[in-house]
Amino acid sequence: MLAVFGHTNPDTDAIASALVYARLLTRQGVPAQAYRLGELNFETPFVLREAGVEAPPRLPELEAGTPVALVDHNESAQSAPNLAELTVTRVVDHHKLGDLTTAQPAYLRFEPLGCTSTILLKLHREANLPVERVDARLMLSAILSDTLHFRSPTTTAEDREAVAFLAPIAGVEDVEAYALAMFAAKSDLGDTPAETLLKMDYKVFPFGDPAQLQRWGIGVIETTNPGYVLGRQAELLAAMDQARAEDGLNGILLSVVDILHETNVTLVLSATEEKVLREAFGAEVENGRADLGHRISRKKQIVPTLETYFAPEA
Amino acid sequence: MLAVFGHTNPDTDAIASALVYARLLTRQGVPAQAYRLGELNFETPFVLREAGVEAPPRLPELEAGTPVALVDHNESAQSAPNLAELTVTRVVDHHKLGDLTTAQPAYLRFEPLGCTSTILLKLHREANLPVERVDARLMLSAILSDTLHFRSPTTTAEDREAVAFLAPIAGVEDVEAYALAMFAAKSDLGDTPAETLLKMDYKVFPFGDPAQLQRWGIGVIETTNPGYVLGRQAELLAAMDQARAEDGLNGILLSVVDILHETNVTLVLSATEEKVLREAFGAEVENGRADLGHRISRKKQIVPTLETYFAPEA
The missing domain is CATH 3.90.1640.10 (inorganic pyrophosphatase (n-terminal core))
Structure with missing residues (x-):
């Protein structure tokens, strides 16, 4: 079978x-x-x-x-x-x-x-x-x-x-x-613990030179009610901090995607992520949130940009 | 384009x-x-x-x-x-x-x-x-x-x-x-140089643990006239010796496949190849030739056996 x-x-x-x-x-x-x-x-x-x-x-x-x-x-x-x-x-x-x-x-x-x-x-x-x-x-x-x-x-x-x-x-x-x-x-998240929300649609990607591999966790919450998710920012950042340490990651991102308005606000855990979000995406970062504009596809608009950013220089 | x-x-x-x-x-x-x-x-x-x-x-x-x-x-x-x-x-x-x-x-x-x-x-x-x-x-x-x-x-x-x-x-x-x-x-090989015969249908395969990678060159000559090819054994072995050194290979094999009788006689360059042919295929080796029986497909009958042979122990 x-x-x-x-x-x-x-x-x-x-x-x-x-x-x-x-x-x-x-x-x-x-x-x-x-x-x-x-x-x-x-x-x-x-x-x-x-x-x-x-x-x-x-x-x-x-x-x-x-x-x-x-x-x-x-x-x-x-x-x-x-x-x-x-x-x-x-x-x-x-x-x-x-x-x-x-x-x-x-x-x-x-x-x-x-x-x-x-x-x-x-x-x-x-x-x-x-x-x-x-x-x-x-x-x-x-x-x-x-x-x-x-x-x-x-x-x-x-x-x-x-x-x-x-x-x-x-x-x-x-x-x-x-x-x-x-x-x-999908948006009816109720009192789901922050760790569960983070890991609901979450993937770890390897980037860059295999000898100096960068491993980044990237979660996405697609919702018609982004206000509710962003209202739990502190809890979610704590969950991200724990996941980054537990999984031995180089960085972790959580994108809150507003399905109906097609916008992406990504939570910024630390200076490491902030640097990458600013340099790779040219994103504005304020109050622990990066505005990624209309980049709503992790596969097509987030991961390829990070691939390029972390690629070994030719 | x-x-x-x-x-x-x-x-x-x-x-x-x-x-x-x-x-x-x-x-x-x-x-x-x-x-x-x-x-x-x-x-x-x-x-x-x-x-x-x-x-x-x-x-x-x-x-x-x-x-x-x-x-x-x-x-x-x-x-x-x-x-x-x-x-x-x-x-x-x-x-x-x-x-x-x-x-x-x-x-x-x-x-x-x-x-x-x-x-x-x-x-x-x-x-x-x-x-x-x-x-x-x-x-x-x-x-x-x-x-x-x-x-x-x-x-x-x-x-x-x-x-x-x-x-x-x-x-x-x-x-x-x-x-x-x-x-x-295909069998009308004329006075083609031995190096050309060796490389005509020739592929390099990586085997085993990436940290201790084995790279083997494997050539195949499919012919309706194996006698002609085997008659040039000394020249072919010299070409194999050169190719192994030039390409920095761990080993090199050249299989002479009799299309009509569906048999495979493989030329044996050195003790390294002889050991692998005996251990991986249980082949008889004599006069620099290994009898691989009816194994006429490199893809299906040669490479997978070597994959298994060189695989890191679990």
């Missing part, structure tokens, strides 16, 4: 793509089971409820050599802790290619689209397999989530076409209203 | 796939030009003549940041010398994933099939683009070449189906006869 999973700190795409890809492979004669690598965020339970499916179980510890399929990620830092011992036979992803290697030729399908689920829809169509209602709802939700309903600069024409194709199959009449309900669910 | 190229020491698939993929991308609105990374082997000119196309030009030195598409390879050791400075936007390959990374999300299409051209045929069909006669001849030839007309254990059902689909479009009535003519052209 092939184990299919998305990245740690799973978002809706990581969960939906694992479920959909496992079902697709099983229909194609490759028995597969979806798993998750961590707790769900606040948006995904809403999506699963709407789709009428259970959350995938947590990934158990897998024996060395177990075949696995990765969705929505490929870097070892974002994957199963013992990934190096597992046998990666398939990857479907829309991120840049990181430190992944395979011991044998494998199925890799990477496209620079807004969402892994958009690629999964293409796989259905290429295989001439009809899209089932549950899968349509999961893929539609993942695309709306990853692209912030087409607001993110990662959005492509294929993502828009995928949503238009999927909506009638998924039984979603008003896509706008559905997306807003999803974002409202 | 996107530059498309296969690996150094190009074989028929590396050349054919570059030509076909560049034409496909251009038809899809992405202007592309095919290049080669080295001299043609003895089989490819026959194929190009049959297809009625010119060999692609040699890759010029590309400026940093130039967008490139890789076909039939992904490891930097087999690619353009300044690959790290180029922008890889697309890869189509059937090898295991090596040290490739991308700075941005890219199109990656890897499948564990017998030939890159089999994947390229799928790309035509997925795009609903009719296959042109020239492309059909190139892809057909590459598949027959890479799979040794289905003799190699790398052959899959999809490779066989691709040849059956392509033959009528390519105007090849007797596939068996065409493959034999291709292999005869």
Whole structure:
């Protein structure tokens, strides 16, 4: 049985793509089971409820050599802790290619689209397999989530076409209203501890020369209610300070993204982060907050800038 | 203009796939030009003549940041010398994933099939683009070449189906006869210098712990006339000795593969190679030759065994 999973700190795409890809492979004669690598965020339970499916179980510890399929990620830092011992036979992803290697030729399908689920829809169509209602709802939700309903600069024409194709199959009449309900669910953070908020959509990235590697943690909170999140700035900075020390990071950032106004205010922990935010992004920093303007995509607008900033000089 | 190229020491698939993929991308609105990374082997000119196309030009030195598409390879050791400075936007390959990374999300299409051209045929069909006669001849030839007309254990059902689909479009009535003519052209080595024979289908592979990396050169001569090649053993061993020293390799192997009888006799340069051949493959070694039996696929039967042999102990 092939184990299919998305990245740690799973978002809706990581969960939906694992479920959909496992079902697709099983229909194609490759028995597969979806798993998750961590707790769900606040948006995904809403999506699963709407789709009428259970959350995938947590990934158990897998024996060395177990075949696995990765969705929505490929870097070892974002994957199963013992990934190096597992046998990666398939990857479907829309991120840049990181430190992944395979011991044998494998199925890799990477496209620079807004969402892994958009690629999964293409796989259905290429295989001439009809899209089932549950899968349509999961893929539609993942695309709306990853692209912030087409607001993110990662959005492509294929993502828009995928949503238009999927909506009638998924039984979603008003896509706008559905997306807003999803974002409202995501923003209903209640009294969630600051450490949980920080790590909800959080990834560690290596930057620069391997010999002098910089490891930065970058969290994002996408919300329709940024005032609530920024009101907890002191708590969040304390959580960031702890995470930076615990994970032995060179720096840590937490971006509060206002989904509806498409703006990014990033919390600034210390002089280290302030220097990088000023130099790499030309950001204004005041009262422990950096204004990153309309940079709402970590993948497309934050990480590449840091890549360039930390790149060894030629 | 996107530059498309296969690996150094190009074989028929590396050349054919570059030509076909560049034409496909251009038809899809992405202007592309095919290049080669080295001299043609003895089989490819026959194929190009049959297809009625010119060999692609040699890759010029590309400026940093130039967008490139890789076909039939992904490891930097087999690619353009300044690959790290180029922008890889697309890869189509059937090898295991090596040290490739991308700075941005890219199109990656890897499948564990017998030939890159089999994947390229799928790309035509997925795009609903009719296959042109020239492309059909190139892809057909590459598949027959890479799979040794289905003799190699790398052959899959999809490779066989691709040849059956392509033959009528390519105007090849007797596939068996065409493959034999291709292999005869490949085996007509004349008075080619031993250094050229060694490097004709030759790749350097890194093995083992990155901190104590082993780098091995592995050449293959696929021929219908192994007697001729083995008759030049002394010259070939001298060329191997020189190559090992010049490239600073830990070891070097040259496999003489009898296409029609599907056997592999590998030349043994020194006690280092002898030890590895005995221990990793359990091979009999006599008179400077190791009998590797029916292991005729470097990718599937030589490299993985060495990977395992040199892997750091868990």
